[in-house]
Amino acid sequence: MRGVQAQDWDARYAEKAQWSAEPNALVAQLCADLKPGTAVDLAAGEGRHALWLAGRGWRATAVDFSAVGLDRGRTAGHGDDVTWVVADATTWTTAEGSLDLVLVVYLHLPEPETVALLTRAVAWLRPGGRLLVLGHDVDNVAHGVGGPQDTAILHSVERLAPVAALLDVDRLEQLPRETPAGTALDTLLWGTRPVSG
Numbered sequence: 316m317r318g319v320q321a322q323d324w325d326a327r328y329a330e331k332a333q334w335s336a337e338p339n340a341l342v343a344q345l346c347a348d349l350k351p352g353t354a355v356d357l358a359a360g361e362g363r364h365a366l367w368l369a370g371r372g373w374r375a376t377a378v379d380f381s382a383v384g385l386d387r388g389r390t391a392g393h394g395d396d397v398t399w400v401v402a403d404a405t406t407w408t409t410a411e412g413s414l415d416l417v418l419v420v421y422l423h424l425p426e427p428e429t430v431a432l433l434t435r436a437v438a439w440l441r442p443g444g445r446l447l448v449l450g451h452d453v454d455n456v457a458h459g460v461g462g463p464q465d466t467a468i469l470h471s472v473e474r475l476a477p478v479a480a481l482l483d484v485d486r487l488e489q490l491p492r493e494t495p496a497g498t499a500l501d502t503l504l505w506g507t508r509p510v511s512g
């Protein structure tokens with residue numbers, strides 16, 4: 316049984332906008348030079364990354380189980396250019412080999428579900444397509460600030476290693492993120508589905 320359900324996120328989004336309308340700085344930095352193609356933003360929330368990609372010419376699909384979160388993105392600039400899908404990320408699927416980019420940014424599920432979901436996401440990529448996973452690191456609880464405090468659902472280099480093994484990896488690391496409250500610790504996985512093999 317998952318701890319936080321769609322209705323909990325709906326209530327959070329109904330209360331107020333949760334995230335900046337701007338993309339996460341690292342997501343923007345890593346994706347800025349990619350040739351636009353077809354992208355899926357899994358657990359897109361208010362769709363800030365899908366909207367940013369759409370503004371740069373991508374065909375972007377935003378998937379989240381919170382209809383309220385997605386509705387906020389739908390009414391934003393470039394909202395008409397994004398495909399909005401209300402679905403559970405653990406069961407939603409698309410055609411294998413069909414995507415140029417999958418983003419999974421601050422989605423936190425129990426480790427086995429995370430690995431299963433990301434393994435499916437790799438299969439959705441065409442050879443040469445890219446996966447970007449960014450989220451709170453397990454060490455953030457003891458040594459960082461903010462974010463979920465349940466270490467069972469947080470990322471680490473070790474926990475993402477089985478997914479990294481499916482990719483040509485550019486980056487798999489813990490990295491600091493400066494916030495007004497202090498330094499948070501994130502985990503980043505950034506890699507490409509191999510062209511052969």
Ligand SMILES: C[S@@+](CC[C@H](N)C(=O)[O-])C[C@H]1O[C@@H](n2cnc3c(N)ncnc32)[C@H](O)[C@@H]1O
Pocket residue numbers: 321324334357358359360361362363364378379380381384402403404405419420421422423
């Ligand atoms: C911290 S927010 C991040 C939103 C977005 N990725 C961003 O960076 O702005 C986490 C999001 O995950 C979504 N989420 C959590 N579990 C999910 C699931 N099983 N299926 C779909 N969405 C889920 C929540 O609704 C929420 O929008």
